[in-house]
Amino acid sequence: MAKTDVFYFEGLDDILIAMMATPDAVGTPPTYGEIVRLPIATKLAVKGNGTALEKWASSKMFRRVSRETKHELGLDHVGIPIEVMDELKGLIADAGVTFGKNTAREYPYFAFGFIGNIEGGAKKAVWYPNTQLSNVIDEEYATAEEETKIDDVTANFVSIGLKYNNVMYSSFDSNREGGSLELFDKFIAQPIYDEEQWKTLSSATESGGEV
16 A cells, blocks of 8 residues: 555454463563453543653754553443452452442552554554553443433543563554554553563564464
8 A cells, every 4th residue: 555545544443461470570571361352342531641841952852752651541431340340359259249438549450451443444453561450430320311322431541661671562453564453462462561571473474473
């Protein structure tokens, strides 16, 4: 395809959640549990905190350095399974009851991903490998009306870079040079958090081998 080819985004597909089994550290990559793929998303808003530092010399802008340290994700959805939501909150139910306390605590970390459909059958996918549920609550409960309707619910997440390698997200598009639907399947099969990890997976796919 040519650089001038334009493909439109057709719509949001499934979301992916994988709880972090062991945390990352300097020199230690994270590990993750089973991926839960959910067909629940109606809209996803991404808000970054990008900043830029400008350095001037000789009355000219010498350098302009940009940085992002987190993305705030607002997911509108039709419902997250209660067991998954309890995991995201770090809660364990006792006879059907959980308790929310006002003490300071750290929410569990997980990998959050989403899939998008692109014109012509192509696919886009993004992994945020170091994500937490936000403590910003955005819920509404309304009375039933004569005409039944399914209201969206919002879940807010915060994604930051890994201590292991500073990666905040990885993004795949099958329309990029070297991309393919076969590689898309590899990309969503596990949270992608490292360049060397992806090189190993993608080269195994290209050679027809198994990882």
